[in-house]
Amino acid sequence: AQRVTQPEKLLSVFKGAPVELKCNYSYSGSPELFWYVQYSRQRLQLLLRHISRESIKGFTADLNKGETSFHLKKPFAQEEDSAMYYCALKSGGSYIPTFGRGTSLIVHP
Amino acid sequence: NAGVMQNPRHLVRRRGQEARLRCSPMKGHSHVYWYRQLPEEGLKFMVYLQKENIIDESGMPKERFSAEFPKEGPSILRIQQVVRGDSAAYFCASSLSGPNTEAFFGQGTRLTVV
Numbered sequence: 001a002q003r004v005t006q007p008e009k010l011l012s013v014f015k016g017a018p019v020e021l022k023c024n025y026s027y028s029g030s031p032e033l034f035w036y037v038q039y040s041r042q043r044l045q046l047l048l049r050h051i052s053r054e055s056i057k058g059f060t061a062d063l064n065k066g067e068t069s070f071h072l073k074k075p076f077a078q079e080e081d082s083a084m085y086y087c088a089l090k091s092g093g094s095y096i097p098t099f100g101r102g103t104s105l106i107v108h109p
Numbered sequence: 110n111a112g113v114m115q116n117p118r119h120l121v122r123r124r125g126q127e128a129r130l131r132c133s134p135m136k137g138h139s140h141v142y143w144y145r146q147l148p149e150e151g152l153k154f155m156v157y158l159q160k161e162n163i164i165d166e167s168g169m170p171k172e173r174f175s176a177e178f179p180k181e182g183p184s185i186l187r188i189q190q191v192v193r194g195d196s197a198a199y200f201c202a203s204s205l206s207g208p209n210t211e212a213f214f215g216q217g218t219r220l221t222v223v
Contacts, residue, residue: 041216044214100151101150102151
């Protein structure tokens with residue numbers, strides 16, 4: 001069975017500090033990994049996916065198959081980055097994403 | 110395009126009542142997905158529907174829960190005889206042409222059973 005683990009329920013940093021939101025997954029095949037973000041009072045939206053290898057709003061995430069991780073990173077956090085972040089996995093056998101429980105990021109001024 | 114619209118945003122029901130949650134997909138989208146988020150947990154897939162058809166309901170509880178996506182009108186998630194454990198946020202997403210295309214989420218309906 002596939003599973004996504006986000007060990008941190010809450011991550012609190014100061015503006016300008018580096019941010020790393022952890023995501024580990026369990027799946028034996030070749031997964032497709034995503035990060036979604038939900039800003040306050042807004043809907044969940046796709047932030048980035050590993051296959052596109054892009055940087056969105058300064059965030060990047062690298063798939064590490066050896067460590068089965070897909071951590072989300074940003075070198076300098078901004079106040080507007082405060083939101084809920086969800087890691088999700090989609091596998092070849094199941095086309096519906098499996099989500100982690102989410103990490104709340106709070107960036108203090 | 111207003112995006113995926115869910116209503117109501119908040120719904121309070123007494124135990125034993127019925128809850129109806131509505132989801133209007135984005136214009137042109139014919140694929141709808143329902144997720145449930147229990148407190149302290151991630152979004153859990155419930156059901157995937159395409160117009161008038163249930164494609165995958167592997168995440169739906171076996172009893173009291175049903176979903177439909179009629180030819181005309183919104184998708185409806187129906188919970189009969191609600192219990193306290195049904196209290197959760199229910200999210201709907203839609204996509205243009207199946208799960209391999211990006212899904213766009215609604216803002217969710219928060220159901221509270223008292």
